[in-house]
Amino acid sequence: xxxxxxxxxxxxxxxxxxFTAKLLYSKNPKTIQKIAENLPxxxxxxxxxxxxxxxxxxxxxxxxxxxxxxxxxxxxxSPGSAIAIFFGPTPLSKGPKPVPASxxxxxxxxxxxKGVLSHLKEVRHDEKIRVSRA
Numbered sequence: 001x002x003x004x005x006x007x008x009x010x011x012x013x014x015x016x017x018x019f020t021a022k023l024l025y026s027k028n029p030k031t032i033q034k035i036a037e038n039l040p041x042x043x044x045x046x047x048x049x050x051x052x053x054x055x056x057x058x059x060x061x062x063x064x065x066x067x068x069x070x071x072x073x074x075x076x077x078s079p080g081s082a083i084a085i086f087f088g089p090t091p092l093s094k095g096p097k098p099v100p101a102s103x104x105x106x107x108x109x110x111x112x113x114k115g116v117l118s119h120l121k122e123v124r125h126d127e128k129i130r131v132s133r134a
Contacts, residue, residue, distance in 0.1 A: 007036050009134035010108060012085070014045075015127055017119040020134045021074050021108040028063045028107045031076050035107070040132035043083070045123050050088025051098060052123045056081050065103035071096075072113040075104035083131070085110070087120040 009020045023032050043054030062078040069075060073086045079102055086098035087110075093099045110116055 007032070007133060009111070010035070010039075011132050011134040013130040013132070014119070014123060016122070017116070019116045019119075020111045022111055023108050024106065028076075028105045030063050031060065031105045031107045034058060034060050035076075035131070040130060042128055042130045045125060045127040045129055046082075047123065047125060048101070049090035049093065049098070050121065051084055051086050051090050051100075052120060052129075053077065053080070053082045053084040054129050056083060062103070063105045065105055067100055067103050069098050069100055069104065069106060071098060071117075072110040073098075073106050074108040074110065075100070075106040077102070077104045085120065087117055 007023065009022055011018055011020050025032060043056060046053050058081050060076065060078065069086045071087055075084050077084050084104060088098060089096055090098045
């Protein structure tokens with residue numbers, strides 16, 4: 001498994017902006033290991049309310065799944081083999097907090113969230129996303 005010192009962050013690059021995400025080893029270390037093994041990788045953005053997600057086509061078992069996510073959380077969604085970035089309400093939300101379509105494995109959090117939120121809101125369908133070491 002990658003050590004915290006060797007892979008403390010990921011970089012998410014979009015056509016018009018990028019951000020770093022701090023990895024949460026205490027929550028889902030196996031998920032982080034799978035991601036680290038596949039770096040770098042790319043996907044194409046989909047939107048679901050204030051959630052950007054993209055398919056990885058990985059077969060990965062779920063790990064420490066939850067439906068409680070916060071703004072800035074990044075998670076793996078097993079049913080869709082996708083990575084989801086939560087930044088506001090989704091169609092299932094009853095207030096300002098995001099609610100995933102089903103339970104997810106949270107593995108990272110967006111750094112400099114305030115500076116990134118407005119950019120995430122402008123992400124369009126099929127924009128390329130590249131994930132790499134920060």
